[in-house]
Amino acid sequence: MSTEKRLYQYALTSKKTIIIALILLSVSVAAALTGPFIAKTIIDEHISSIDEAWYQTESGSQAVSYYGTYYTRAGNLPESEQTGEPIYVQQNGLDFYVTSDSLPDGEKRYQDGTLQVSNADGTFEAQADALSADQVMAFYQPEIRPILMLLGLYLALILGSSFFQYGQRYLLQKSANRIIQRIRTDAFNHLSSLPVRFFDHLPAGKIVSRVTNDTEAIRELYMTVLANFFSSAIYIIGVYIALFLLDVRLGLITLVLLPILFIWMKLYRKFSVGYNRNIRSKVSEINAAMNENIQGMPIIQAFNREKQLNGEFEKLNKEHYGFQTKMLRLNSLTSHNLTGVLRNLVFVALIVVVMGSVGGGWASFLTLGIIYAFVDYVNRLFEPVNQIVNQLANLEQARVSGDRVFELMDKEGTSVDDSTMERPKGEVLFDNVSFAYKEDEYVLNHLSFKANPGETVALVGHTGSGKSSIMNLLFRFYDCQKGDILIDGVSTKDLSPQAIREHMGIVLQEPYLFTGTIASNIAMENPKVSREEIEKAVDLVGGTELFSYLPNGLDEEVQEKGNTLSSGQRQLISFARALVANPAILVLDEATSSIDTETEGLIQKGMESLKSGRTTFIIAHRLSTIQDADQILVLNRGEIVEQGNHDELMKQNGSYAQMYRLQKNEAS
Template sequence: MSTEKRLYQYALTSKNMIICALILLSISVAAALTGPFIAKTIIDNHVSSIDEAWYPVEFADKSVDYKGTSYTRMGNLPETERTGEPIFIQQSGLTFYVTDVELPDGEKSYQDGLLQVSNANGVTEAEAIQLAPDQVMAFYNPEIRPIITLLLIYLGLIVGSSFFQYGQRYLLQKSANRIIQRIRTDAFNHLSRLPVRFFDHLPAGKIVSRVTNDTEAIRELYMTVLANFFSSAIYIIGIYIALFLLDVRLGFITLVLLPVLYIWMKLYRKFSVGYNRNIRSKISEINAAMNENIQGMPIIQAYNREPQTSTEFEKLNTEHYGYQTKMLRLNSLTSHNLTGVLRNLVFVALIAVVVGSVGGGWASFLTLGIIYAFVDYVNRLFEPVNQIVNQLANLEQARVSGDRVFELMNKEGISVDDSKMERPRGEVAFRDVSFAYKDDEYVLKNLTFTAKPGETIALVGHTGSGKSSIMNLLFRFYDNQKGEILIDGQNVKDLSPQALREHMGIVLQEPYLFTGTIASNISMENPNISRKAIESAIDLVGGTELFNYLPNGLDEEVQEKGSTLSSGQRQLISFARALVANPAILVLDEATSSIDTETEGIIQQGMESLKEGRTTFIIAHRLSTIKDADQILVLNRGEIVEKGNHDELMEQNGSYAQMYRLQKNQAS
């Protein structure tokens, strides 16, 4: 499914709110666009109309007294009442004259009681009387009240339009925030369904960038870009309707803008997509580098790597700056430049039409009010056009960001299965299991062994022998390519990973703690685990005394990854976390290798309680800690080379015996 369709589908989740916003926007635009029409009405019907014929009347509401006779403008009289000899008001500059005949348009001059008009058809003259200022105002007085009324109507429309404008902006932005909330939630939830293999090849910083920075760019799409596109489109439609209502032929002149804009948008996208894609990619790389450097800052400082990391970061930053500069150059060559050129071309066309009206033709019927309204509408037309052009950069950024987010969400994941399974007895069997992280590069080869319920199985071997890979298969972080893994006789591939892991516990060499409290890290926010169970688990692993001295005990705040706690305390929390879950199968992956001897002694005292009643797998380099294991599997390059308990393996005098004696001699 294309990015555009995905974005559209997410928009449909808030369609009611968006539709309401668009309705409010349409009302607001309609109210705002009445301004030029009202101005046209004022100019043509109440300002310029003074030069209409004035007919003598006996009495009228809008009559003007001139030389003892009442006159009313032709526009204010029914046609049946237009009797008698009319007079005409002629304007030349700021001076007004009264004549008995109507004079044509042209250049006017007044001399010796005669008003002359010169145009292409020759010179026309008529006797005229110059009006005093108070007389001019008397002729305008009947128009003042209608003008004020129209201005008050326009003021009311502006105020009403502002309220509708506020409503549509609020609703559009609220819907945008809600849509982005859904996208981020979906993206985050999808991450939990992705296999562990996916995270082996993509740095955490790049993933974080997609869920945060890229979704923020998409938020700008819904909140700013689409809001501007919607409002601009409605404004343009409304303005074109108004232009055609003013004069159809003038409306057709401005239609040339539409194909120009369309062609421009296509060309702009052609050049901008690559720039935006590289910009977003570099932001992800910068985030990944930042994340790695912050995590490894102690090592960077310990080995004086500050200059090298600074150089590497500066390289990424410079590349990002380069693409930003290219994008800025593209935007600078367009935006205001394009709209300014188009506006000037439209005005040139208007001037040509008006000049052509001097010789007659349809343009000669253009009134001053129509020309004013047309110029006003054209100026208004280029405001939304300018907004569209200026938002093209943000639009392409959002499209690229959408591609990146949906690319992540399109990765095949494992659906979370809420099904439950009974607590297994804990029998684990590997039958000719082979596994490779990469095609045909097998790290486990034809493994076969059985762990009976309640047994303790120890895995030993040199680094890279495949010990941790066995645990990855057991937890179904990865699936084996050959053979089968059985739990209580059932193939693990036929079981829900979530249901299976509910009955499994793991303690890693480097325990991971989440922000929260010690208690929340033990319970993992499981509401079914009581406070009493948490305290009991801590007590069983021997950690009560170690945590009692903390000011808040088990409610002590845990900072990022437990940085304020000792390695021993973190490991005790990890042991208690595994114990409180009451797993049927327990995995201890080098669980005591990173802690001090005293803490290890405390943990060893609680190990028997931890292993009781469950099948336990122990990966250990300290062979002294697994002497009591029921089975010890010695691995070498993914194969089991020795198998048995401690005494049996010592009697065989093989690899295990050599490693044990070596460690014993080193310890002594």
């Protein structure tokens, strides 16, 4: 499915709000576009119309007294009452005259009581009386009230348009925030379902960039870009309707703009999509570099690598700047300059048409009000055109960002399964298991062993021997290519990963703590875990005294990754976390390797409680910590080379015995 369709589907989740906003927008546009029609009416029917025929009538609200006789303009009289010889008010610059004959348009001159008009058809003249300022105002007096009423209507429409404009902006932006909230939630939820191998190959900074920066660009699409496109499209449609109502032929002249705008947008997209894709990619790379450098700042400074990394970052920054500059050039070429040229071309076409009035063409019927309204509407037409042009760059950025976010969401994941399973007894069987992270590069080869319920199985071996891979398979972070893994006789492939992990616990060499308190980290925000259970778990792992020295005890705030706590405190929290989960199968992955001897002594006291009634797997380099294990598996290149308990392996005098003696000598 294309990015556009998926963005459209997300928009449909707020369709009611958007429809209401578009209705308000339509009302607002209709109210705003009534203004030029009101101006046209004022000009043609109440200002310019003073030169109509005036007929002698009785006194009244529309009548004007001229030398003791009342006259009413033809526009204010029914045809049946338009009798007798009319008089005419002629304007020449700022001067006004009354004549008994109607004169055509042309160059006017007044001399000795005669008004002459010259045009292409000849010279015309009529007897005329000059009007004083008071007399001119008297002739305009009947028009003041309707003009004020129309201006009041115009003011009311402006206020109404502003109110509806506010409503549509609020609703569109509200729906945009709601839509982007759904996209971010879906993206984050999908990340939780992705296999661990996905995160092995993509830096965290790039993933964060897609969920934050790219979704923010999509938010701009819904909040600003589409809002402007919707309002501009409706505004343009409204302007064209008004232009055709004003004069069909003038409306047809402006239709030429539509294909020009369409071609313009197609060409812009052709060139901009590549630039925007590169820009978003570089932003992602910059975020990844920033994340990596911040995480590793102690190592960077310890090895004096600041200048080298500054150079690498500057290279990324320079590449990003280069693409931004290319995008800026494109936007500069296709922004206000082009819209200004198009507007001027329309006005040139209008001038050419109006010049046709000299020859008596259809343009001769254009009134001053129509020309004013047309110019006003054309100016209004280019306001939304400018808005569309200004948002083209943001539109393409949002499209590219949408591609990146949906590309992430299209990665095949495992849906979170709410199914549950009974607490297993803890029997674990690896049956001829072979596993490879990369195709045909096996790290485990035909591995077979069995852990009985409640047993402690220790895994030892050199780095890369396959110890952690066994744990990854047990937790179903990965699935083996050959063989099978069974828990209580049931293949793990027939069980959902979530159901399996509900009964498993793990303690890592480097425990990961989340922002919150010590207590919330132990409970992992599980509301089912009570305070008493947390305190009991801490006591069992020997941490009560150690945490009592903190000002707030178990309610002490934990900063990012627990950097304010010692390594021993962090590991104790990890042990208590595993104990609170009450797992049937427990994995201790180098759990005591980063702890000092005193803290290890505290933990060892609670280890028996932690392992009691559980099948426990221990990955250890300190062989002194696994002497009481029921089974010890010695691994080498993904194969079990020795197997037995401590005494049995020491009697074999093989690899295990050699490693044990070496460590014992080092300790002594």
